[in-house]
Amino acid sequence: MSTLVSTTAVPETRPTARRRPRRLDDWRPEDPDFWRTTGARVARRNLYVSIFAEHVGFSVWSLWSVLVLFLGPEYGIDPAGKFLLTAVPAALGAVLRLPYTLAVARFGGRTWTVVSALLLLVPAVPMTVLLEPGVSYSTLMVLACLTGVGGGNFASSMANINLFYPARLKGRALGLNAGGGNLGVPAVQVVGLAVLATAGAAYPRLVPAVYLPLIVLAALAAVRWLDNVPGARNEPGALREAARDPHAWIMSLLYVGTFGSFIGFGFAFGQVLQLQFADRFPTPVDAAWLTFLGPLTGSLIRPLGGHLADRLGGARVTFWNFVAMAAGAAVVLYAARERSFGLYLAGFLALFVFSGIGNGSTYKMIPAIFRARAATAVSAGRRDPAAARRWSTRMTGALIGIAGAVGASGGLLVNVAFRQSFLTRGDADAAYVAFIVGYAVCFGVTWLVYLRPGARRLPGV
Template sequence: MGLQHIQEALVSHYIEHWDAEDVDAWESGGKDIAKRNLIWSVVAEHVGFSIWSIWSVMVLFMPTDIYGIDAAGKFFLVAVPTLVGSVLRIPYTVATARFGGRNWTVMSALFLFVPTLLTLYLMMNPGASYTTFMLVAATAGIGGGNFASSMTNINAFYPQRLKGWALGLNAGGGNIGVPMIQLIGLLVIATVGNRAPWIVCAVYLVFIAAAAVGAALFMDNLGNQKSDLRSMAKALKFSESWVISFLYIGTFGSFIGFSFAFGQVLQINFLAGGATPAAAALHAAQIAFIGPLLGSIARPLGGKLADRIGGGKITMWTFVAMAFAASILVTAGTMDDNTAGVASAGIMVTFVLGFIALFLLSGIGNGSVYKMIPAIFEAKAQSFDHMDRSEKATWSRSISGALIGFAGAVGGLGGVGINLVLRASYSSPAKSATMAFWVFLAFYIACIAVTWFVFLRKPSTLTTDVDEAKVAVTA
């Protein structure tokens, strides 16, 4: 990568040779190219996350007496796009290498028109069957795949020393798509009530078009970007890959699962307190966006802390704090059960604060876990004596990019689990979420143990900090 390649990028949106580790080329204009691609990657991913989570907003517009879908049915409804989006992250991971980062970002943005238009039509026809609602909700999963392709693409643009911050910023900016669509839903409910969900869809038709046009005008394709299913298969031969994927269930799975469920959980509590469906929807919408917003903002912070302190250390202490926050929910839920579901203001405040803490901490953990991925494989690459510098960089980039998509897919399945556990908890004789809170607490404790055992128990032989790992990790 040199001045000639930078000029090529400005004209053709194609860079044949890109080496982010070349400091001279980076300072001569490479960082500006990377920044431009990062900005529009964030925009496109942001809109994708919004469409992925659109049904977490639509359920607030669906009174049971009109749509005929109860609370358990709604939890399953928002779990469907989570599942589809998680599965799609695997093919989306290799799409940028196959089609080009710019080209795929444009294509994947245009795909978002399908679920948005279908949702708009369906919400204007509430008499449709539950199966129809399920099928349309499934199409929203398209938005969940955008994360994997976006992260894989940006991973290729940035040097190792900046990956934690760049990946955290890219993911955090995308994650903000969740609270953004919830805020738009709040504005609609607050101004015209809970009977006009089509307005939310109409707003996003404009946003989708803007993201596609911006990506087409300002992003670039990289000629030496390689990440295919064979790279993914190679990445999965390393035990650390499976551990990272498991930990991402606890961080991203918590973020996306709670993001989809928090508004509905609040709505159930407000309805139990005697609020009308319209008032319950408004009160839930007024609070629900805060958690995903804080979690999204915290993600770059997690990446930055991992850059400085180490991904393993930040991840473990994040899970310790998440276990404490889950214990707060267990306490609040138990107290609520003992008062026959008629929660006092104090219990409700404790309940909300526990969830907000989990959102914030999951964002930090998302950043720290994803920082571990390129650090681990950069360290492994440096131990390969049969490769030159360029080959090591290519190997590390392709394997890291492949694992980013796979871990994202597995992590997203955690969101499915959260909604199914909450559905089962509310369907139990107790009709409360307390059982679910106990499950969350147990899982975070397991994540603490795994993180310590794999990454911190023997730092002299395995670490996620690159400088130390270069001489410690073997292939």
């Protein structure tokens, strides 16, 4: 989500980054001498704080993935109602990603990180007060929706860190930032498991309460150690141009299949386990100890997708990854029908693993698409090399912004599919069939557009 924001180097006669309060006076990450003497140290400090703040944001976004396990019969909510509680945070998180990205250049990365961290208190404080039997379902829906603000934090964090690193190091820095944020999903589920194991299911309010000091700490750390980069600006023209490009919507579809699956399954996994195998998981704590495994593996495996894409090509890795995801969903469907818990768990963990790999490979495809098109324009004489590079960077940023926002909506689709399946059939079989069809569409589109022999292939994608 980094690329709607660009930066112009602000030169100064001295090769140091003397700071006024809240703002760097001089920032030239592409200057090797500046990077070696000053830039690397400043960028690392901002990266570490950004990872922590984004991690807390992801945890707040994912709160309802574990809180629904606390909602026993005394709350009077059926499975369909619980899936709706895990769907609405994904929806708001997707909507907020673009404005959060734009906010970095408008207000400054340091300033917006402080604001976005403190906004996490908006859902966390009332949840700490109100979560108890007797609370109305409409109140729970409002609280669940408000946790979507944590989904926006990923976008602004990625946009901010993108400004600190030279082009040759952006991939690794953004990968660390994204991976650290994604780990917030299993982290909040471990917190939920600890609360269930110690205090019991009667105290769901303790889960958001754990995050209150962490939210404040994230805001204070941003105040103390983050910087605003001079020269950062939004490029709304790039956003409009990218939105008219067919590749924007093709890549958005593919990211719905990968990241949308990761966040959607992360929100729903514990609840699905308890519903599909109620005899094995009679209490919430029985399901909670497995809930975090899927998001954990998906988060840790994400860098492998980028690495494989570098070696084998992003389109090829993405194609076979979706084939594997379709196979994984088929295994889950078969295991659910045969009541084979071991096979079911293996299939679901495979879905998390491949969604993580796909997150990395699809992200790698986006800059490759525009590099290839820029090279074609140069060879055809339509652009000079410098203009082609600027266009490629500009369009890559805008497309990542669009794909990141649209992709997050996949979390809503996954939970709505589970809700509708349980509501109409009493099981999740229809949802699994829908996932198989969706992944088949994704690998079919990948083959038709980027791999089909005789098509207008983009070299290097």
